[in-house]
Amino acid sequence: DVKVTQSSRYLVKRTGEKVFLECVQDMDHENMFWYRQDPGLGLRLIYFSYDVKMKEKGDIPEGYSVSREKKERFSLILESASTNQTSMYLCASSLWLAGGAQETQYFGPGTRLLVL
Amino acid sequence: GQNIDQPTEMTATEGAIVQINCTYQTSGFNGLFWYQQHAGEAPTFLSYNVLDGLEEKGRFSSFLSRSKGYSYLLLKELQMKDSASYLCAVRNDRGSTLGRLYFGRGTQLTVWP
Numbered sequence: 001d002v003k004v005t006q007s008s009r010y011l012v013k014r015t016g017e018k019v020f021l022e023c024v025q026d027m028d029h030e031n032m033f034w035y036r037q038d039p040g041l042g043l044r045l046i047y048f049s050y051d052v053k054m055k056e057k058g059d060i061p062e063g064y065s066v067s068r069e070k071k072e073r074f075s076l077i078l079e080s081a082s083t084n085q086t087s088m089y090l091c092a093s094s095l096w097l098a099g100g101a102q103e104t105q106y107f108g109p110g111t112r113l114l115v116l
Numbered sequence: 117g118q119n120i121d122q123p124t125e126m127t128a129t130e131g132a133i134v135q136i137n138c139t140y141q142t143s144g145f146n147g148l149f150w151y152q153q154h155a156g157e158a159p160t161f162l163s164y165n166v167l168d169g170l171e172e173k174g175r176f177s178s179f180l181s182r183s184k185g186y187s188y189l190l191l192k193e194l195q196m197k198d199s200a201s202y203l204c205a206v207r208n209d210r211g212s213t214l215g216r217l218y219f220g221r222g223t224q225l226t227v228w229p
Contacts, residue, residue, distance in 0.1 A: 004158075042221035043159075043203065058216075090158060104149055105217060107158035 003027070004108035006050030006091055012114045019078040021111050032074035032093045033105060034058075034066065036087040043090065049074055081115045088112050120220040122204050127226045128194050136189045136223045138204035143214075146209035149217065150189045153201045155202050162179070183224045191225075199227045 007022035033048040045058030048065040055066050067075045078085055092105040119141040128134040147166040152158035155173040165171055166178035177190040191198055208216050
């Protein structure tokens with residue numbers, strides 16, 4: 001079974017703090033993704049990565065950065081947390097299939113972040 | 117851009133059949149996924165369609181019409197545990213968006229006894 005783990009299920013931080021959210025997958029997947037999910041807005045892509053040291057901006061990258069130093073680990077960084085970054089953060093990973101198609105994404109359990 | 121539309125909420129009773137529709141407008145279409153998400157949990161993969169037609173998997177089936185930009189998820193013999201949000205996602209395999217999934221906002225299904 002594919003396993004995607006996230007470092008925390010719940011996190012409380014103060015405005016202005018630097019926040020690190022870690023995601024690890026154990027299936028040697030090339031692709032990794034960070035989403036946030038808010039009521040009424042659905043899943044929105046923040047950043048994604050196709051390989052080590054590669055990153056691509058998603059739809060809402062402002063206020064976030066990412067790091068992918070190892071294939072299995074993809075970190076999301078909130079440089080200076082703000083209250084509007086209170087959200088559920090979901091990490092996902094997927095595999096490239098032969099022919100260039102991407103397999104389904106497998107999601108981690110999520111981190112519910114509260115910024116006070 | 118990508119535009120994926122699905123109803124916000126649906127209700128049904130145990131044992132019934134429910135159909136959740138999803139319409140999309142996208143360039144570079146390369147497949148449509150359905151996910152189930154229970155409250156407070158991560159989305160889990162349900163089905164995948166890339167060619168027109170119906171894919172059946174137990175009580176769940178998914179249909180795709182690429183020419184109409186339309187898909188539906190059919191849930192039969194509904195059970196209380198099917199109460200969840202159902203997410204439609206379209207895969208785009210063109211240019212800088214290669215491999216991305218674009219998600220609809222989800223349909224919250226409530227199953228009543």
